[in-house]
Amino acid sequence: MIKFETIFSSNIPIDCHILKGRLEREGLNCFVFDENIAWVHPFRAVAIGGVKLKVPSDQLDLANEIMRQIENGNLFDENGEYEIAKIFHSEFDRQMEVLRIKSEIRKNPALIDRASQIETTMLNRDEIHSIVDAEKEFQTLFHKKLNFNWKDFFYELFDFDRDVFKYLRYRPVEYFLDKEIVDNYQSKNLSDMAVFCPNCKSNNTRHGYAIDYKWDILYLILSLLFLVPFPLIRKKTHCFECGFDF
Template sequence: MPKLQLVTLISSNIPVDCHILKGRLETEGIDCFVFDENIVWVHPFRAVAVGGVKLKVPSHQFESATAILAHLKKGCLSDKKVEYKISEILNPEYERQQEVLRIKSVIRNNPVLLDKPAEIESWLLNAAEVAEIVEAEKEFQLLASKKLHFNWNDFFYELFDFDRDVFKYLRIRPVEYYLDKELVDRYNSHHDNESEVICPNCKSDNTKYGFAIDYKWDVLYLVLSLLVTTPFPLIRKKWHCFNCGHNFK
């Protein structure tokens, strides 16, 4: 039986990068193995010394894995018949989710609409889908109005009953409530920002200014770190697109 030979496909100082690509390749039937992950998690500053986290594949699958990686870099998915643009697949669903968040935002800013669903207009969703959102928002409003009730009788009961969980009184709303609230709040804060910057690569407005992922580490950073004998503060701020990963000025 021939010995299995592994070839490094990519290496990264961020272990999550390898795991994301590993999941994608495994859906295509590629066997993947992650090396040197633990040392990077435990000692991040030794990542460069060990060559980063490595994603390896069997040598006989290396060509197929490289082809899949090339498609991903172009923003494409492919099967045995045709190639698909990721943006063409995801953008319609993204627009749909944005419309759902918009309707939820409108209702929360004007709760009277819960009793007047016919006044809620949508260019993308049909009446049945809007009605479903209205019903979900009614449940949200009920949860939002709930208040903590914990009297002295409850206190003494919990004090002497060690098998019960006093924290259940504090969990008056499920975690889904807070997730939904945060999504709508983030939608509102994003659209309140008048200085939106469009990504020149994919035309998405899901961008943010900061330490762009691909430009954190460069020669100047390494030189300054060696001079001060400690990791130098991050430099090279740029705009980063969270839709396609492109960094730009």
């Protein structure tokens, strides 16, 4: 008969599932107990001792060693130990470099045919070619047009086995997700430029929607039209040191 030992407990089930995935990565058999009662009655989780993560007793030593490494902020494999923080920052820098290269290609699509001109110290040539191939597909989707046809439209609309929304969405969802990520990266780089407050000369500023309550005739008209105070939509830079908007 297999005996199970508890190696971790929490009132939040997702905590157990995160550790479960880490332990299963090492080949351990993990099981989450008392999860349903915590989801249905969260305040009773304490009474039952929380949600429990258990492993077979013959895998307890290895599980405890992995848990100890996690508590110390380390990962380990057959090649040694690694600090989680260093791995995280290294991967973060690598992903930012990928976004930088994608951003450069989208600003200058001619780089797709001149991949050798892309300079980087973090990625190898195979990784660069992989990014270029992905950008070729992005450019193909970017220039893709909807060839609308009424016959095809009504066929998708009235046939219950078809999907009219898929017909109208001629680009996949992944295209828009990738586009949004790169666009956010580009806008973040622009917003990272220091802007100094003309009032106190501080650079603790941020550009965004106006937070000062200055009204003009346009806002008055819009407020009367909609019968509610119309929200401020002008963008300004706000200084967090002196509160000045400019």
